[in-house]
Amino acid sequence: MAEIIPIISKSYDSNVYLILDEKRVIIDTGLGSTAMLKEVEKHIAIEEIDYVINTHAHADHVLGNPAFKGADVLIHEKDAQALVEGSLYSTSRMFNISGKFKYNKLLKEGDKISLGKIELNVLHTPGHTPGSICLYHKDMKAIFSGDLVFAGGSFGRVDFGGNSEELKASLKRVSEMDIDILYAGHDRIVEKNAGRDIKQAYEIVEEFI
Numbered sequence: 001m002a003e004i005i006p007i008i009s010k011s012y013d014s015n016v017y018l019i020l021d022e023k024r025v026i027i028d029t030g031l032g033s034t035a036m037l038k039e040v041e042k043h044i045a046i047e048e049i050d051y052v053i054n055t056h057a058h059a060d061h062v063l064g065n066p067a068f069k070g071a072d073v074l075i076h077e078k079d080a081q082a083l084v085e086g087s088l089y090s091t092s093r094m095f096n097i098s099g100k101f102k103y104n105k106l107l108k109e110g111d112k113i114s115l116g117k118i119e120l121n122v123l124h125t126p127g128h129t130p131g132s133i134c135l136y137h138k139d140m141k142a143i144f145s146g147d148l149v150f151a152g153g154s155f156g157r158v159d160f161g162g163n164s165e166e167l168k169a170s171l172k173r174v175s176e177m178d179i180d181i182l183y184a185g186h187d188r189i190v191e192k193n194a195g196r197d198i199k200q201a202y203e204i205v206e207e208f209i
């Protein structure tokens with residue numbers, strides 16, 4: 001059985017999700033805090049992670065990437081540039097960090113990432129950033145939403161490389177999907193009926209943006 005281990009942040013840092021399947025995967029690496037890395041190490045050695053998947057190139061989701069030395073970094077083709085340059089859509093300045101990051105594989109709409117038992121479908125869901133993605137697990141009706149949408153019907157900001165019209169279109173798309181579980185980039189997990197939270201987010205954006 002594949003296992004999904006959420007590491008939920010209690011601060012502005014992003015959530016980190018560890019998936020243990022035939023491949024070992026980290027979805028977003030947050031600020032790379034020692035606490036997060038220790039949490040991962042309770043389950044697996046850091047060097048044994050095969051893939052790091054970034055939902056988008058903001059500092060609070062990618063700063064921990066270099067800690068996973070043996071892993072291939074996967075990111076959407078439209079966010080790769082911001083990652084490599086290290087600008088991270090100006091969030092590097094916000095977090096007062098400098099440095100460039102590397103990636104190994106570019107993702108695009110429709111890609112399937114096979115981890116063994118689990119397969120993740122890549123949805124290109126721009127708006128929060130141009131290359132933001134969600135990862136959908138069909139059998140579990142679960143979505144890793146990055147910063148597109150959060151529990152309780154809130155949604156990602158658009159002032160660090162984003163676009164509100166794209167955000168609206170992406171929320172519409174995801175709100176029409178069959179989703180039970182929401183593993184968002186911040187805040188708590190929604191364990192069931194998460195489609196409701198997502199529809200709420202879309203309704204708010206549709207009305208006000």
Ligand SMILES: [Zn+2]
Binds near residue numbers: 061
């Ligand atoms: Zn973000």
